[in-house]
Amino acid sequence: MEQSLIFFGLLAAPAAGAAISLVPRDGVEVVASLLSSGAAVLISLFLLASGTSGAFGFFYSDGLTRIMAITISSVFFTSVAYSRFYVKRINEPLIRFRWYYSLLDLFAFTMLLAITVNDLGFVWIAIEATTVTSALLVALERERTSVEAAWRYTLIVSAGLVASLLSVIFVYFSQGTLLISDLAGASIRAGLLLPLAVGFALVGYGTKAGIAPMHAWLPDAHSEAPSPVSAMFSGILLPTSIYALVRTFNLLQGLPSFGAMQNLLIGFGVFTALLAAVIMGYQRNYKRMLAYSSMENMGIILVGFALGGVGAIGAAIQIVAHAFAKSSAFYGAGNILVSYESKSMAEVQGVATRLKYSGYLFALSCLAVTGAPPFGVFVGEFMILAQAMSAGNITLVLLLAAVYTYGFIGLNRQSVRMIFGQSSMGPQADGELNKPAPAVPQRENWVSVAIPLANLVVALMVGVYMSPLLLQAAQAVVP
Amino acid sequence: MILTALYLQSQTFVDPTIRAAAVQSLLLAGLFVVLFLESGDGDLLYLAAITAGVRGILIPAVMLYQVRRFKHSLRENGTGQRVPSLVIVGVILVIGGYALFKTALLPTLSNPATSVPFVLVLLSFLLIVTRRNALTQMTGFLEEENAVLYAGALIAPSIPLLIEFAVVLDILGVVLVGVILSATRDVLRTLEEPELEQLKG
Numbered sequence: 001m002e003q004s005l006i007f008f009g010l011l012a013a014p015a016a017g018a019a020i021s022l023v024p025r026d027g028v029e030v031v032a033s034l035l036s037s038g039a040a041v042l043i044s045l046f047l048l049a050s051g052t053s054g055a056f057g058f059f060y061s062d063g064l065t066r067i068m069a070i071t072i073s074s075v076f077f078t079s080v081a082y083s084r085f086y087v088k089r090i091n092e093p094l095i096r097f098r099w100y101y102s103l104l105d106l107f108a109f110t111m112l113l114a115i116t117v118n119d120l121g122f123v124w125i126a127i128e129a130t131t132v133t134s135a136l137l138v139a140l141e142r143e144r145t146s147v148e149a150a151w152r153y154t155l156i157v158s159a160g161l162v163a164s165l166l167s168v169i170f171v172y173f174s175q176g177t178l179l180i181s182d183l184a185g186a187s188i189r190a191g192l193l194l195p196l197a198v199g200f201a202l203v204g205y206g207t208k209a210g211i212a213p214m215h216a217w218l219p220d221a222h223s224e225a226p227s228p229v230s231a232m233f234s235g236i237l238l239p240t241s242i243y244a245l246v247r248t249f250n251l252l253q254g255l256p257s258f259g260a261m262q263n264l265l266i267g268f269g270v271f272t273a274l275l276a277a278v279i280m281g282y283q284r285n286y287k288r289m290l291a292y293s294s295m296e297n298m299g300i301i302l303v304g305f306a307l308g309g310v311g312a313i314g315a316a317i318q319i320v321a322h323a324f325a326k327s328s329a330f331y332g333a334g335n336i337l338v339s340y341e342s343k344s345m346a347e348v349q350g351v352a353t354r355l356k357y358s359g360y361l362f363a364l365s366c367l368a369v370t371g372a373p374p375f376g377v378f379v380g381e382f383m384i385l386a387q388a389m390s391a392g393n394i395t396l397v398l399l400l401a402a403v404y405t406y407g408f409i410g411l412n413r414q415s416v417r418m419i420f421g422q423s424s425m426g427p428q429a430d431g432e433l434n435k436p437a438p439a440v441p442q443r444e445n446w447v448s449v450a451i452p453l454a455n456l457v458v459a460l461m462v463g464v465y466m467s468p469l470l471l472q473a474a475q476a477v478v479p
Numbered sequence: 480m481i482l483t484a485l486y487l488q489s490q491t492f493v494d495p496t497i498r499a500a501a502v503q504s505l506l507l508a509g510l511f512v513v514l515f516l517e518s519g520d521g522d523l524l525y526l527a528a529i530t531a532g533v534r535g536i537l538i539p540a541v542m543l544y545q546v547r548r549f550k551h552s553l554r555e556n557g558t559g560q561r562v563p564s565l566v567i568v569g570v571i572l573v574i575g576g577y578a579l580f581k582t583a584l585l586p587t588l589s590n591p592a593t594s595v596p597f598v599l600v601l602l603s604f605l606l607i608v609t610r611r612n613a614l615t616q617m618t619g620f621l622e623e624e625n626a627v628l629y630a631g632a633l634i635a636p637s638i639p640l641l642i643e644f645a646v647v648l649d650i651l652g653v654v655l656v657g658v659i660l661s662a663t664r665d666v667l668r669t670l671e672e673p674e675l676e677q678l679k680g
Contacts, residue, residue: 121638155616159607162620162627163600169627173588173635192587 003052006043007059007116010069011109013039014076018105021098029101033080036105040073040112048469053476055181060118063476067316068115068236068243070470071323074458075235076108078451079228082331085448086227087140089338094142107133107232111240120178123244124161124168127208130237131157138225149217149224156217157208164204167248170197175251183251195257201248202268209241210295211302212272222291223343227334230287234294234330235323242298242319246305250479265306266396273299273403281410285343286336289414290329293369296407297322297377303400304384307391309478314383316474317462321376325368325459331452332362336418339442345414349421353439357449359419361456366415368459370408376462480506480595480629481573484602484622488569491562493614494546500618501539504530507625511632520636526628534621538653542614565609569602576601593633599626617653 017036021029048070052061083104087097095103110133114126131154139150172178174193188194207214222230249265252258276295283289297318304315335358340348352359368375381404388396462470483503490496511527514520576598585591603626606619631638 151613155607155613155620159604159620159623162623165627166600166630169631169635169638172638178638192583196584 003054003056003061004059006047006050006052007056007061010040010043010047010073010112010116013037013043014105014109014112018102018109021102021105024098029098030080030084033083033101033105034077037073037077037080037108040108041070041077044069044073048473051469051472055118055179058118059116060180061116063473063478064243064246064316065115066473067320067470067477068239069112071239071320072108072111072115072236075232075323075327075455076104078327078331078455079232080104081447082231082334082451083226083228085445085451086334086338090141090226092142094139094147095136100137100140103133103137104229104232107137107237109133111236114240115243118180120168120171120180120183120244120247123180123247124165127164127205127241127244128158128161130240131161131208134229134233134237137229138221140226140229141224143224145220146224149220153217153221156214160204160207160214162204163200163207164244167197167200167204170194170200171248171251180247188251188253188255190255190257192257194251194255195261198249198252198261199264201245202265205241205245205248206268209238209245209298209302210272211268211298212275212295215272215276215295218295219288219291222294223285223287227287227330227337230290230333231327231330234291235327238294238298239301239319239323242301242305245302249306253479262306262308266303269299269302269306270396270399270403271299272296272302273407274399277403277407277410280407281414283414284345286345286348286414286418287330287333287343289345289411290326290333290369293329293366293407293411294322294326296403297326297369300381300384300400300403303396304380304387307384307387309387310390311384311387312478313474314380314387316380316477317383317466317470318377318380320470321380321459321462322369324455324462325365325375325377328452328455328459329362329365329369331448331455332358332365335444335448335452336362338448345418348418350439351419354442355444356441357444358452361449361452363412363415363419365452365456365459366411368456370411371404372408372412374460374463376459379463379466480510480625481598481602484599484606485566485569485573487606487618487622488602489562489566493612494543496615496618497539497542497546500621501535503622504534504539504625507629508535510629514632514636518636523632523636526632530625530628534625538621541653542617545614561609565605569605572601572605573598588634590633593630596626596630596633599623599629 013036017033020032047061048066052066053063054061080101083101087093087100093100107130110126110129114123114130117123117126135150135154138153139147168178170193171183174191174197175183175189177183202211203214210218222233225233249261252261273296276292276299280289280292280296283292301315301318301322304311304318335355336348336351337343339355342348351362369377371378371381385397385400388400480503483499483506487496487499490499508527508531511523511530515523515527577594580594580597584593584597600623603619603623606622607616610616610619
């Protein structure tokens with residue numbers, strides 16, 4: 001019962017924030033959302049420290065739950081804090097700001113629900129609900145492109161998720177229960193339907209996680225959503241879908257069909273990562289570039305979970321490190337967008353001169369998300385590679401090495417050009433052609449710098465000093 | 480059910496597509512009633528009422544209202560010429576899908592009727608990926624939802640509350656879609672405008 005209260009508290013915080021945000025008084029929505037997200041962080045930290053594991057009525061917790069809870073609540077908190085700076089630039093929002101904050105809280109609530117419930121049916125419902133709560137957030141800026149992106153997101157993801165409902169139906173038909181705690185035991189009944197359920201989960205949850213070739217919505221939604229929402233999409237929504245997929249996949253542990261489905265997941269993971277790593281280097285829009293980087297990371301994380309062992313631990317670490325580093329990158333991108341009013345890399349040059357802190361933070365965040373040592377993503381990627389090596393899968397090792405290298409060069413080459421390059425597109429001085437416009441340093445809002453800096457520091461800490469609590473939770477991810 | 484799905488594929492105008500999706504939902508509601516009479520499971524009756532009320536009447540009515548805002552019959556841009564070939568692809572999907580079902584799923588599910596929702600899922604995917612108009616894509620989504628709920632009722636009718644929750648959430652999803660659609664009329668003519676070049680790559 002006491003443990004159940006932890007989960008009730010974790011869900012009650014954002015739910016209360018969502019309700020209070022609707023009170024029609026100026027500023028209430030910001031305070032309510034900040035307090036509720038802060039409370040969610042504290043409760044998640046308590047959950048992590050307590051090492052709570054097992055089934056507690058409606059709820060279920062293990063290492064993966066604890067990892068996801070702290071990641072979701074932290075990025076939720078920083079996105080709420082960053083929103084205060086970011087959304088005020090939007091002149092004609094699609095919805096009132098109090099609705100924006102309320103939906104942001106509900107979005108976090110649905111993700112926290114998905115990772116704490118002890119029922120695969122409710123996991124599906126919660127993930128479907130994340131689409132409902134986030135669709136309007138994507139279209140907040142009310143531009144034609146953002147409305148179109150929201151439409152594509154809603155339609156493609158909903159269509160995909162209906163396929164994962166088939167997965168849930170197959171699990172129930174073959175096992176007679178949807179309770180994760182009952183399914184975690186050795187009582188799993190083998191048969192054709194369970195691997196089929198994993199296949200449908202791969203299509204359904206994979207669509208939401210941005211697994212290729214079902215990823216068509218992802219670059220649009222990430223690039224058109226407001227930056228704090230993009231950070232939540234990339235850092236926590238995609239891993240929440242991976243969580244649901246992994247929960248279904250783990251049902252196959254020890255069954256004859258495990259190897260075939262493991263190879264299927266590895267195949268899709270590598271294909272996604274490789275495709276994203278190649279496309280990333282050719283982007284003209286820096287937010288789309290970051291979106292493809294998220295796809296690359298999700299592909300690698302999927303490979304890690306499919307490999308199991310050290311690979312699964314690496315995947316869990318990468319989820320945490322990527323969430324903090326990528327949210328930092330999206331906040332940095334938000335600062336750049338506010339200053340330049342353009343998402344085009346051709347029009348955004350010499351950022352380090354104009355926005356000194358945001359420029360350097362963006363460049364460092366790009367290094368962090370592409371696995372540069374000593375950031376946490378590097379540790380995760382290295383562990384996944386090590387697992388592939390110990391499994392003796394040379395082809396996979398070579399493919400992963402290619403992904404890491406391609407992704408690193410592709411993203412950082414573009415970001416360095418943006419941050420440290422000189423503009424030839426700006427207004428020309430003295431009528432001379434091809435002379436770069438002189439970059440004028442701008443004063444930066446300290447909140448807009450402090451938040452991405454804090455997240456980047458956490459991403460670094462995951463790499464250089466792994467908290468024993470985090471490591472313990474990551475180790476408990478291995479089935 | 481499959482005939483209505485093929486009829487959906489064969490239409491280039493949006494309004495008959497919406498009406499066909501409504502008819503399909505009403506047919507499915509009738510099937511749920513028949514299954515209820517056979518099994519006595521009250522959930523099926525509840526599901527029949529939601530299917531008829533929401534996907535058979537309410538959502539099509541909202542979509543037809545959107546179409547009427549244009550004051551003329553809305554037609555798919557550029558898809559018209561491809562419709563005959565899409566119908567042929569649809570027929571091939573029906574035959575191929577049934578063959579696949581018979582080989583891979585029938586031995587486990589042991590209910591040949593389950594092949595119908597399986598084929599419907601494939602046809603709904605075809606409708607979604609080949610059409611450009613948001614309302615036609617929405618009918619594809621309705622068809623897909625019909626198919627999966629049909630499959631759920633046939634395969635695991637005792638599955639706890641899941642079907643009801645799914646329907647409730649889809650209502651919410653469709654309401655949101657309605658808000659998005661009403662936010663801008665232009666979104667109904669998608670993908671061919673120069674400013675949407677930004678969403679390429």
